[in-house]
Amino acid sequence: MEDRILAVINGKELLRETLVRACEFAARTxxxxxxxxxxxxxxxxxxESEIRSRIEPLIDxxxxxxxxxxxxxxxxxVRREVIRFIVEHNVNSVVWPFVENEEILSAAVQVQRVTGCRVEFVRSRMKQ
Structure with missing residues (x-):
């Protein structure tokens, strides 16, 4: 079975970085x-329209x-939908944007605990 990497996009933050990191990982594996x-x-x-307009060219x-x-x-x-998706699609690894939001980080940790998937966080490379 082919390995599957899930790139989680839950807003506009780090959209590009998350997708690119997942694709770099996929290229190696x-x-x-x-x-x-x-x-x-x-x-x-x-x-939704803004995210689509930003992500579709990156995917192409x-x-x-x-x-x-x-x-x-x-x-x-986000927590429920990601867990459901991982189970339904037999995902092996997850790439998750790192944002300073305790609720989102808690969701990522719970996803890892429930599914056993490897979770990799992505940060912006730009200094803030």
């Missing part, structure tokens, strides 16, 4: 990349580089 965009149920259409670029990338958009609680 011949894995497929599954991009999961998780939006809050009360998110407006503009946020990675596909041109030979990376197998699929992407999905779901609405709901």
């Amino acid at each position: 011949s894995a497929a990349v599954l991009v999961l965009v998780v939006l809050q149920e009360d998110s407006d259409c503009l946020l 670029e990675q596909r041109l580089n030979g990376i197998n990338v699929e992407y999905f958009i779901v609405w709901g609680d």
